[in-house]
Amino acid sequence: DTGVSQNPRHKITKRGQNVTFRCDPISEHNRLYWYRQTLGQGPEFLTYFQNEAQLEKSRLLSDRFSAERPKGSFSTLEIQRTEQGDSAMYLCASSFRTNSGNTIYFGEGSWLTVV
Amino acid sequence: QQQVKQSPQSLIVQKGGISIINCAYENTAFDYFPWYQQFPGKGPALLIAIRPDVSEKKEGRFTISFNKSAKQFSLHIMDSQPGDSATYFCAASMGNSGTYKYIFGTGTRLKVLA
Numbered sequence: 001d002t003g004v005s006q007n008p009r010h011k012i013t014k015r016g017q018n019v020t021f022r023c024d025p026i027s028e029h030n031r032l033y034w035y036r037q038t039l040g041q042g043p044e045f046l047t048y049f050q051n052e053a054q055l056e057k058s059r060l061l062s063d064r065f066s067a068e069r070p071k072g073s074f075s076t077l078e079i080q081r082t083e084q085g086d087s088a089m090y091l092c093a094s095s096f097r098t099n100s101g102n103t104i105y106f107g108e109g110s111w112l113t114v115v
Numbered sequence: 116q117q118q119v120k121q122s123p124q125s126l127i128v129q130k131g132g133i134s135i136i137n138c139a140y141e142n143t144a145f146d147y148f149p150w151y152q153q154f155p156g157k158g159p160a161l162l163i164a165i166r167p168d169v170s171e172k173k174e175g176r177f178t179i180s181f182n183k184s185a186k187q188f189s190l191h192i193m194d195s196q197p198g199d200s201a202t203y204f205c206a207a208s209m210g211n212s213g214t215y216k217y218i219f220g221t222g223t224r225l226k227v228l229a
Binding site: 004031033040041042043044045048056091093095097102103104105106107108109 | 121147151157159161216217218220221222
């Protein structure tokens with residue numbers, strides 16, 4: 001399988017706990033994105049990496065959220081002191097720019113439920 | 116100006132019919148307009164995309180119509196099938212933004228009746 005891989009697929013955690021999600025992008029893709037999606041809504045942009053550099057962060061990404069992409073390969077998204085409002089699907093995506101555009105390929109998502 | 120407005124919120128179509136979903140944007144800097152299909156519990160999957168220098172793009176049963184002056188674009192699904200029942204999202208991105216991040220619409224839940 002050469003698609004974007006995300007782990008874990010589902011996570012239930014108690015409020016106040018920390019959680020970490022991992023994303024393995026398509027191997028030749030240098031761009032990596034994190035999005036958040038809540039029920040009935042479209043994905044919302046959280047942050048973007050080009051290789052190992054985090055080049056943009058949304059205002060949605062509070063201080064409790066941190067993302068890394070060491071060595072420009074896999075990425076992790078950590079949420080500290082989780083709150084019920086953090087319950088959502090966290091989507092990772094990757095892309096590689098070509099002359100025809102920048103097509104983003106999404107993973108299956110990581111569902112977070114904070115109880 | 117960063118919003119992409121999508122309608123309708125939900126759509127029911129008979130098998131074999133045409134499904135039409137519309138999107139509108141304000142920011143003329145947007146230069147890439149993809150459509151994604153999402154099944155329950157799955158990530159969005161790219162369906163078809165268009166650039167503003169083209170008024171129409173067709174791939175199989177899926178067609179994007181693009182009206183640059185009206186800042187609107189739409190997805191047409193011809194000969195709709197029950198397997199097309201999913202949520203569809205339009206999106207827009209700016210090539211000169213550096214990130215090429217997508218701004219998504221709110222989605223249209225399509226149900227195709229057998």
